[in-house]
Amino acid sequence: MSRSGPDTARVAATPDADHVLPPAEAMLWAQDLVKTHRGAETATHAVRHVDLRVDRGEFVAIMGPSGAGKSTLLHLLGGLDRPDSGRIWLDGQRVDGLSEARWSLLRRRTVGIVFQFFNLVTNMTAADNVELPALLAGMSPRQARARREELFAELDLEDRARSTPAALSGGEQQRVALARALVNEPGLLLADEPTGNLDSRNTRDVLRLLARYHASGQTILLVTHDARVASGADRVISLFDGEIADDTALHAPADGPTTVADVLRLKG
Amino acid sequence: MRLPLLALLAKEPAHGYELKQALEQTFGAAYPQPNIGQIYVTLGRLEKNGLIKGQDIDQSNRPNKRVYEITDAGREELAAWFAEPTEGPRVRDEFFMKLVLAPGAGGSDRLALINTQRRHYLNVMRGLSRLAAQDRDNRVAQLLIEGAMLHLQADLDWLERCQEELD
Missing domain, CATH: 1.10.287 (Helix Hairpins)
Incomplete structure (x- = not known):
């Protein structure tokens, strides 16, 4: 990779920047990511020198106010947007310099993504939305169907298979999107405000499902403004002005409240 | 504790232990388990203030139990409680x-x-x-x-x- 501009000095200061290997436990490893959005007259520093590591099996949440760069960071990590500089490894493979075509392949097999607005294909049934990426990844129609049926059973969508997205509730659409993201058993699940467009009850359902997939070993990185969602993660990263302001492992619930009254008392 | 107990007694007369069970069933595990001693103390105070009145019921082989019912003064107190807005938790x-x-x-x-x-x-x-x-x-x-x-x-x-x- 070639670099230029003010970042060169920073990168050069890291010994053997281009020869480091990601730790074996890291499903995702990003170093010194920088992304600036350039408008007509202004430049917004959306992501400023972010280092991030997510280990296999971890569930990490990124929080922060709107405009903090959360979604931009997630888009960089999923190859939906390109960093100005910095390095990204996914499942041991260096990916920041990959072409769009190679990224498309990665997003089919290695990274599953769930979006706030579901992004389902509107003129296809729920079942086809999920089976298509499986077919594209090389599954036989029979396998794709079996895998889709398995996911729909887990996600309580069995009687929605023939519906188009418009006929589904927001919660159902997001569960279909989750099935689509997971159909090829990606090493990493990325989620961008997955409950941002859902009511309380559907938020709870999606949370429960994420917790269940996490418990079975799924690595998850999600961006959220909802602390309920973030509190399901093992670790919470706070992003502020494009930089990591805090990175904390959440405690075992033993030191949390044991009753709601404890919480109300805490709050006075 | 005072007013929730009054509210339960406004529904039907009950003794202390029944009130404890009613609170537990209504609020579930999320709410702190009410302490039976605290319930008896509160009932005693409510009775002294004329908001409820108790009556001892004989039980064979066991100590008497005291069953309470709400008084008119108790109903008034309860109505005032329901009529008032409640102060929310303030920012600490x-x-x-x-x-x-x-x-x-x-x-x-x-x-x-x-x-x-x-x-x-x-x-x-x-x-x-x-x-x-x-x-x-x-x-x-x-x-x-x-x-x-x-x-x-x-x-x-x-x-x-x-x-x-x-x-």
Whole structure:
């Protein structure tokens, strides 16, 4: 990779920047990511020198106010947007310099993504939305169907298979999107405000499902403004002005409240 | 404790232990287990104030039990309770005091204070999520937990505002 501009000095200061290997436990490893959005007259520093590591099996949440760069960071990590500089490894493979075509392949097999607005294909049934990426990844129609049926059973969508997205509730659409993201058993699940467009009850359902997939070993990185969602993660990263302001492992619930009254008392 | 007990007795007469069970069933595991001693003390006080009246019932082989019913004065007190708006939890200002006063007072920097507070809220939120998962069938408990969660979310949002404004 070639670099230029003010970042060169920073990168050069890291010994053997281009020869480091990601730790074996890291499903995702990003170093010194920088992304600036350039408008007509202004430049917004959306992501400023972010280092991030997510280990296999971890569930990490990124929080922060709107405009903090959360979604931009997630888009960089999923190859939906390109960093100005910095390095990204996914499942041991260096990916920041990959072409769009190679990224498309990665997003089919290695990274599953769930979006706030579901992004389902509107003129296809729920079942086809999920089976298509499986077919594209090389599954036989029979396998794709079996895998889709398995996911729909887990996600309580069995009687929605023939519906188009418009006929589904927001919660159902997001569960279909989750099935689509997971159909090829990606090493990493990325989620961008997955409950941002859902009511309380559907938020709870999606949370429960994420917790269940996490418990079975799924690595998850999600961006959220909802602390309920973030509190399901093992670790919470706070992003502020494009930089990591805090990175904390959440405690075992033993030191949390044991009753709601404890919480109300805490709050006075 | 006084007014919830009055409210239960307005429905039907009961003795102390029945009131404890009624509270437990209504609020579920999310609410603290009412202490039977505290219930008896409260009932005694309510009776002294004329808001309920008790009557001893003989029981063979066991001590008498005292069954209480609400009085007219008790109903009036209860009606006044229901008629009044309730003071909500206020923003606790101790953290805000720390945040404003720490710089220059040799305290931690503001970001460290905010991060400590945020970690605390997130861990409390995690505890609440666990609690919600335990008592899933009790709608009253679920609503209580949801209320506590929404308050916490507001506290977290406010921390972000503090971070933005005081940076």
